[in-house]
Amino acid sequence: MRFLTSGRRHKAARPLLLLLSLFLVGAVYAAVSPATSSSAEGVADAQLVAAGKNLFAVNCASCHGLNAEGLAQQGAPNLTNVGAAAVDFQVRTRRMPMANPLTQAVPGSKTIFTDDEIKALAAYVASLGNGPAIPDQNQYDPSNVSAEGAARGGDLFRTNCSACHNFKGAGGALPNGVVAPRIENTPPEQVWEALRTGPGQMPVFAAGAIPDQDVQKVIAYIKQVNAAPSAGLSLGGLGPVAEGFWAWVAGIGSLVLFAIWIATRGTRA
Ligand code: HEC
Ligand code: HEC
Known part of the structure; x- marks a missing residue:
């Protein structure tokens, strides 16, 4: 660059120098400043x-x-x-x-x-391998599920979940002291995560088996069935032990009545 060293400068020298120094400042700044944007x-x-x-x-x-x-x-x-x-x-x-x-x-x-x-x-x-990521809200949020959707969720729930969690999600006992917990109030995000990861004795329900839209329907069903006022005794809410208890009371009760009836007939005969 002859114009920088010679005494007689080219008339473009000043603007060029300015540009060059601006460029240098920029380069130095980019090198020392913390990484921005994409990185x-x-x-x-x-x-x-x-x-x-x-x-x-x-x-x-x-x-x-x-x-x-x-x-x-x-x-x-x-x-x-x-x-x-x-x-x-x-x-x-x-x-x-x-x-x-x-x-x-x-x-x-x-x-x-x-x-x-x-x-x-x-x-x-x-970072160690592959596995389901933490879901976005649009993957589990049940707020756009229609009434038919929730009914379909009920079908899915009865087919896939109620054997362990009871038909309303009130929970139940499994063999070997394992408990399938109550899930009426489990946040939707955690229902999604439980399905995709299969904690403890629970099987994994991958997206191939129950896609995200169906998970939303299942969640809508759990919410709906637990919001509905229960007709009569809410036996389902109490779980299998209570149901067994009432069967026992009713069964023994009718046997006792039957015995009394036989006894009174017997004395008359
Ligand atoms: C074979 C029995 C079984 C089936 C079927 C099953 N689960 Fe579970 N589930 C369990 C058990 C056991 C746990 C507790 C796991 C643990 O020990 O951490 C659990 C945990 C959960 C939890 C976590 C609740 C909490 O404590 O936060 C949710 C939510 C759940 N299940 C939903 C479902 C849904 C929805 C289905 C159907 C698509 C289903 N489960 C099917 C056994 C089952
Ligand atoms: C005292 C021992 C113990 C400690 C401490 C412990 N874990 Fe666990 N973890 C277990 C056992 C045992 C299981 C299997 C439990 C089951 O099947 O229900 C488990 C299961 C898990 C699972 C489920 C794996 C799967 O297949 O879905 C995850 C995730 C996990 N642990 C993460 C953690 C993290 C994160 C920490 C620390 C914050 C931690 N654990 C600390 C014993 C431990």
Whole structure:
């Protein structure tokens, strides 16, 4: 660039110098300033995963292993492919971190995580493999389900769920002391997550079996059947024990009446 070094400058030298320095300032700024826009998300994700890994090491690794590979002696499963949804479900319902790994995971953990911490734990586990992500509202929100939709949800519920959870979702007992919990008031997001991740003894219902629109219908049914005023005795709400109890009272009662009737006839004869 002869015009920069020679005494006699070209008349374009000043504007060119200005442009060059502006460009240099820009380049230096871009190099030293924190990454912005597109790469910012990647950095934030990496930070979330790192934070989640630390939380996991402190709160979960004693049972699930430092790399979430699972520890057989604790009965704690490998989490590599359970996905963010499983972590969100287990930690949000306070099943995890589990207090006693020898029993069914029941909500009772005393360690309560903030939303951000749950997100971090979920991001860490999600980073290890494949599994369902935490759902968006449009995947589980039942508010647009029609009346026919809710009726269809009822069919699906009776076919797929009521054997364990009772026809209204009031819960029930399974073999070996396992309990299928009440689900009348479970938030829709957690119903979706339970279906997709199959906690404990519950089977997984993948999108192929019950697609998102049908999950919304099932949720609409659970809401509807529990909002409806119950006709007569709400036996369903009390579960199988109460039903058995009333059958017992009615059965024994009629036997007693029958015995009295026979006795009175007997003395007359
Ligand atoms: C005391 C041991 C223990 C601790 C601590 C613990 N877990 Fe668990 N975890 C278990 C056991 C046992 C199971 C299997 C329970 C079941 O089948 O109901 C399980 C299951 C899970 C599942 C379900 C996996 C699946 O297949 O859907 C997830 C997710 C999970 N744990 C995440 C966590 C996270 C995250 C933490 C820490 C915040 C944690 N756990 C801490 C013992 C533990
Ligand atoms: C084979 C029995 C079985 C079937 C069938 C079943 N579940 Fe479950 N479900 C369970 C058990 C057991 C649990 C508790 C899991 C655990 O230990 O963490 C559970 C947990 C749940 C939860 C979590 C509730 C909470 O505590 O937050 C929801 C929601 C749920 N089930 C909904 C459903 C729906 C909807 C269906 C039908 C599409 C269904 N389940 C089918 C056994 C079953």
